[in-house]
Amino acid sequence: MKSVMDVFHVSGRELRSYFVSPVAYVVLTGYVVLSGWFFFNLLVQFNRVLSMYEMLRRPDIAMQINLNDMVMTPLLYNMTIVLLIMIPLITMRLFAEEKKLKTDELLLTSPISVGAIVTGKYLASLAFFVLILVLTGIYPWILFHYGSPSPELGSILSGYLGLFFLGASFIAVGLFSSSLTENQIVAAVICFVSLLLFFVIGWPAETVGSTAGKVLEYLSLIEHFTDFSKGLFDTRHLVFFLSFILFALFLTKRSIESYRWR
C-alpha cells in the first residue's frame, strides 16, 4: 500500500513539473498544430477524390471510399511519426535532470523503492501522453459531427488504442534512455535513435531469410501498430507491447540501481 502511494507521490510531482515549465505547452501546441495540418490536408484530399468520382459518374467507387480509410488511418500513421519526435522531448528529463540537480541523492536515500520511482515517472509521462491523445480527439469528433456517412467508431477506437500502446512503448524507451545519462540532449538522441531503429527494423525482413526476417518483423513496433490502425484487435500485439514496456522498465530499474555500483 505504501509503495502504491509512493508511486503516486513521484508521478504527481513529475506531472506537475511538466506544467510549470514551458515544455508541456510547447509540446502540446506543436503536436496539435502538426496533427491539425495533417488532418486538414487529408480532408481536402478526401473531398477532392470524392468529387472526382462523382464527376466521373462512378457512384459505385464513390461509395467505397470512406472516412476511416481515407482520413483516420493515415492520420494515425502521421501521428506516429510526430510521436517519434515528440516522445524523446517528453521523456529526456525524467532521470537526466535528477542527476544534474543531484536530487537523485534525495530519492535514493528516501525510504522508497527504485521500482516505485521508475513506475511513478513512467506513469507521469504516460498521463501527459494521454492528454495529447485526448486533445487530438477533436479530429474524429469533427468527422462524426460533419461527416456523412459517419466513420466507424470501432476502428477509430482500435486505432487510438494502438497509438496509445505505441506511445506507451516509446515512453518506456525514453525513460530508459534518460536513466543512462545526466545530459538531456544525449538522452533525447539515444531515445530518438532507438525508436527510429525499432520503427524500421523490419525493413530487411524479406531479404534476410525467413527466420531472421520473422524475428525482425516481430520486433518492429510499427508492424504491431498496423493491425490496430485497420481496426483489427489482436491480443498477440497487446502481448508484444506489454512485454516490450515491462522489459524497458525493468532495464530502467536496473540502470538506476547500477549508479550505486559505479
Add this chain to the structure above:
Amino acid sequence: MIDVENLTKRYGDFTAVEDLSFRVEKGEVVGFLGPNGAGKTTTMRILTGFLPATSGAVKISGYDIFSDPMSVKKRIGYLPEHPPVYTEMTVEGYLKYVAKIRGVPRKKRSEALQRVVNRCGLSDVRGQIIDKLSKGYRQRVGLAQAMIHDPEVLILDEPTIGLDPKQIIEIRELIRSLAGSHTIILSTHILPEVTMICQRVLIIDRGKIVADDTLQNLTAQDSLESVFIKLTTEDVQ
C-alpha cells in the same frame, strides 16, 4: 546509535575509504573533518544508503544499511553537499513532497512542514520558487528537507557552506538545539565551527581515521587547527 565496522569502499583501484571503524552514541554531535578528497562525502553516502560499501558493516539504530536499507532510511535525515532541491518547485511544495516520500503520515504533514519552516527560518520564502532563492536560503531548504520527518540521525555534509555570517550563527544554534534528542554527524572545513558545535571529532585522511576523540582531549595541548594540520599532512611527503 551509529556503528561502523571495517568499512571499505573502492572505486576500481582507488580506495576512497579504508577499514573505517567508529561508533557514535545517541545524542552526540560528531564533527567529521578531513582534507578535500579524504573520503568524508563517500562515508556519508554509504551511511545514508546512497552508495554500497565494498566491505564492512554499518548499523544505524540497530538496523543494517545493507540488509535492511528501508528501516535505516526512515530514520536518517541527509543533507548532501549540494542541497537536493527541485528548482522549479516552491519551498512549501518541495518540503511537502519530501514529507510524502520520507513517509510522514498525511495528518502530520502540515505540522511537520510548519515545524521545519520555523526552525530553519523559511517563513518569509515558503511560497517562493526555489530557483529564485539565494544560496543561503537553498541551503536552509536543504536542511529543512533533512529534518522534515524528524529523524533520529542527521547526516549533514557541510551544512553551513554558502551562508552569510548571521545565517551561520543561526544554523549552528539550530544544530546545537538538536543535540541530545538527535544524533548528528556533520562534516565541515570550518574548524572553529567544530569547537562550537561538536562534542567529538573524527578526523579522516586518505580514507583512514587518524583521530577519534572528544574535543577536549584533542585540544588539550594544542589548538584544533594545529592538531588537524599535524594529523593530515604527516604522510604527504
